[in-house]
Amino acid sequence: MLKIDDLQVTLEDKEILKHIDLEIHPGETHVLFGPNGSGKTSLLMTIMGYSQYNVVAGKIIFKGKDITHMSIDERARMGIGMSYQRPPTINGLKTRQMVKLCAGHEMDENDLAKQVNFEQFLDRDVNAGFSGGEIKRSELLQLMAQKPDLMLFDEPESGVDMENISLVGKTIASLLQKNLLTIENKTRMQAKLERTKMGLIITHTGYILEYVAADKGQVLYDGILSCTNNPREILDCIEESGYEECVRCIIKTN
Amino acid sequence: MYNKDQLKEKAKKAKDKKGAIGPDINLDEFDQAPVPHSYLAEEDLCDLPQEEQERLIMSGLDVTEKERGGTYLQKDTSVIHCHSRQDGIEVIPIKKALEQYDWVKEYYWKLLAVDTDKYTAAAELALHDGYVIRALPGSKSIYPIQACLYLDKDGLQQNVHNLIIAEEDSELHIITGCATSPHLKRGAHVGISEFFVKKNAKLSFTMIHNWAEDMVVRPRSVAQVEEGGLFINNYICMKPVRSLQMYPTTHLVGKDAVARFYSIIVGSPGSEYDLGGRIFLKHPGNRAEIVARTISNGGKIIARGHLIGEVPGIKAHLECRGLILNGGLIHAIPELEGLADGVEMSHEAAVGKIAQEEIAYLMSRGLTEDEATSTIVRGFLSVDIPGLPPQLKAEIDKAIEESDKDVM
Numbered sequence: 001m002l003k004i005d006d007l008q009v010t011l012e013d014k015e016i017l018k019h020i021d022l023e024i025h026p027g028e029t030h031v032l033f034g035p036n037g038s039g040k041t042s043l044l045m046t047i048m049g050y051s052q053y054n055v056v057a058g059k060i061i062f063k064g065k066d067i068t069h070m071s072i073d074e075r076a077r078m079g080i081g082m083s084y085q086r087p088p089t090i091n092g093l094k095t096r097q098m099v100k101l102c103a104g105h106e107m108d109e110n111d112l113a114k115q116v117n118f119e120q121f122l123d124r125d126v127n128a129g130f131s132g133g134e135i136k137r138s139e140l141l142q143l144m145a146q147k148p149d150l151m152l153f154d155e156p157e158s159g160v161d162m163e164n165i166s167l168v169g170k171t172i173a174s175l176l177q178k179n180l181l182t183i184e185n186k187t188r189m190q191a192k193l194e195r196t197k198m199g200l201i202i203t204h205t206g207y208i209l210e211y212v213a214a215d216k217g218q219v220l221y222d223g224i225l226s227c228t229n230n231p232r233e234i235l236d237c238i239e240e241s242g243y244e245e246c247v248r249c250i251i252k253t254n
Numbered sequence: 255m256y257n258k259d260q261l262k263e264k265a266k267k268a269k270d271k272k273g274a275i276g277p278d279i280n281l282d283e284f285d286q287a288p289v290p291h292s293y294l295a296e297e298d299l300c301d302l303p304q305e306e307q308e309r310l311i312m313s314g315l316d317v318t319e320k321e322r323g324g325t326y327l328q329k330d331t332s333v334i335h336c337h338s339r340q341d342g343i344e345v346i347p348i349k350k351a352l353e354q355y356d357w358v359k360e361y362y363w364k365l366l367a368v369d370t371d372k373y374t375a376a377a378e379l380a381l382h383d384g385y386v387i388r389a390l391p392g393s394k395s396i397y398p399i400q401a402c403l404y405l406d407k408d409g410l411q412q413n414v415h416n417l418i419i420a421e422e423d424s425e426l427h428i429i430t431g432c433a434t435s436p437h438l439k440r441g442a443h444v445g446i447s448e449f450f451v452k453k454n455a456k457l458s459f460t461m462i463h464n465w466a467e468d469m470v471v472r473p474r475s476v477a478q479v480e481e482g483g484l485f486i487n488n489y490i491c492m493k494p495v496r497s498l499q500m501y502p503t504t505h506l507v508g509k510d511a512v513a514r515f516y517s518i519i520v521g522s523p524g525s526e527y528d529l530g531g532r533i534f535l536k537h538p539g540n541r542a543e544i545v546a547r548t549i550s551n552g553g554k555i556i557a558r559g560h561l562i563g564e565v566p567g568i569k570a571h572l573e574c575r576g577l578i579l580n581g582g583l584i585h586a587i588p589e590l591e592g593l594a595d596g597v598e599m600s601h602e603a604a605v606g607k608i609a610q611e612e613i614a615y616l617m618s619r620g621l622t623e624d625e626a627t628s629t630i631v632r633g634f635l636s637v638d639i640p641g642l643p644p645q646l647k648a649e650i651d652k653a654i655e656e657s658d659k660d661v662m
């Protein structure tokens with residue numbers, strides 16, 4: 001389980017996250033909405049452990065352990081992983097090698113790559129000249145090899161074309177064990193009960209909801225996690241009346 | 255024309271002439287007297303002491319000769335093994351070649367003036383040996399030829415002269431190393447190399463240096479590439495050396511001739527490197543590329559590069575990237591000289607540190623900070639070299655892998 005308690009974060013002395021409370025239970029996936037610049041990426045980076053995000057108060061508990069001050073790699077080894085919105089290019093490191101590094105052992109990266117239609121990119125340097133949509137598939141491929149228990153997706157479907165969107169959606173569903181139909185020899189109920197993976201997905205469009213049955217939606221507005229609700233309802237509300245109205249109305253109805 | 259007395263006369267006059275760049279070396283501090291070592295038959299190569307074999311292997315010389323087309327091995331001043339395993343490719347010690355074959359004289363000191371500086375002079379006045387490697391017209395090397403100049407005797411100055419000739423339509427790949435024995439502390443290496451890449455020939459020359467900490471090294475080399483020829487020159491030096499200075503020059507003398515230089519340097523504390531390459535593009539369709547990757551761990555590195563475009567329709571690019579990891583100094587000096595309308599020349603130079611963002615990215619995939627750093631450093635050092643045979647690519651990768659321990 002991931003539990004965030006009254007988290008306050010500054011970046012370059014600017015307050016960017018104010019009093020965040022969040023709980024994700026094993027098997028649950030949450031969706032995070034919010035306008036540009038509201039602090040969504042910052043929240044994910046803080047959970048991942050980026051030190052420029054300065055935790056001034058509150059704690060992050062993962063699998064019963066206080067990880068608030070753990071290094072990034074310790075968190076990764078505890079089972080936290082991230083699909084980045086804008087990952088850096090690593091010159092001279094082939095995507096093929098990167099996938100192996102994520103897996104932490106020898107493996108057949110070709111098979112995995114095939115699943116996200118990415119074989120032809122394996123011999124390119126990591127993220128070097130990748131298009132927006134290619135970056136998303138590269139990030140997913142890395143998570144498939146890494147197999148984290150808690151996955152943080154930063155806008156995984158932005159910039160992905162119509163043909164690849166279902167591929168990306170289904171891949172995320174499978175990473176999060178949300179693809180009940182494809183698990184063999186198990187009833188849906190069984191699969192659901194055995195589900196352990198946790199997810200937190202940032203999305204603007206909500207397209208991802210077509211593929212992943214998210215358990216909860218939240219809106220981050222001006223550094224505050226404003227509401228918890230059915231993700232579809234939140235999306236409808238944002239579409240109809242905008243973030244500000246939506247935050248207000250949902251607070252009222254809750 | 256070759257005239258032995260004239261060469262000697264000119265060399266004598268330049269005996270004390272300082273090099274154009276780089277710290278001056280007092281060669282009187284070193285001993286140049288010949289050091290005899292007995293010749294080894296092919297089957298005896300494997301009987302070399304284990305630690306010697308290991309030093310050789312690090313410079314790309316494999317005593318088992320697996321996937322090698324021939325071998326030249328010189329220890330101190332003596333040739334201890336020399337032969338070719340492939341028809342159409344000749345490997346001959348230069349002293350013997352000068353005695354036995356008149357054609358060799360056509361190439362000896364042809365591209366480089368014997369009175370360039372005191373180092374070229376020393377190589378003429380007290381030549382120990384060196385190799386002549388020649389691919390006959392149309393022959394293609396299946397496996398690379400390996401050559402190694404090994405220094406064993408402490409305090410020795412080794413003077414060598416090499417001729418590398420790729421005849422018309424031939425393809426020749428050479429891996430050459432310089433290494434010192436584990437107990438050697440001090441020494442000097444003076445190496446003259448002249449490269450001839452003839453019409454439509456292809457030559458790749460990969461040099462890996464493993465010096466001792468108190469070595470001074472002064473290679474002097476010039477290449478000439480004729481119409482349609484390709485010259486790939488790779489240089490790798492990851493080990494400490496007191497002072498290394500070289501500025502190899504290539505002349506593209508026929509249309510569509512191409513030269514590519516790649517160098518990978520790791521500079522350790524107490525070491526001083528001054529190196530680079532200079533390429534003259536003299537004919538339409540000439541292409542040149544100089545790529546340098548340098549890392550300073552506390553050493554001093556001057557990375558030069560000079561491209562001279564003399565006619566329209568040439569294309570040249572220079573790329574020099576440096577990382578300073580643990581102090582030290584990197585001075586990148588890229589120079590472009592366009593002498594005509596319609597030249598296309600560019601350069602990029604960058605000196606900096608590893609981006610924290612890249613380290614963090616890899617750490618979020620489970621690597622420790624040290625693992626992440628060395629992964630990025632290895633990536634930085636690995637350059638794609640088109641046209642290089644897989645065995646040589648593997649040797650370069652191995653050298654980079656080895657360097658990890660020193661870099662971190």
Ligand SMILES: Nc1ncnc2c1ncn2[C@@H]1O[C@H](COP(=O)(O)OP(=O)(O)OP(=O)(O)O)[C@@H](O)[C@H]1O
Binds near residue numbers: 014037038041042085
């Ligand atoms: N290095 C920095 N220095 C100062 N401010 C920064 C820095 N990096 C980010 N910010 C600011 O922090 C705020 C939160 O940014 P964040 O990236 O978390 O937003 P976001 O919700 O992910 O937005 P988007 O939907 O556009 O991706 C923004 O106002 C941003 O400009």
Ligand SMILES: [Mg+2]
Binds near residue numbers: 041042
């Ligand atoms: Mg963002």
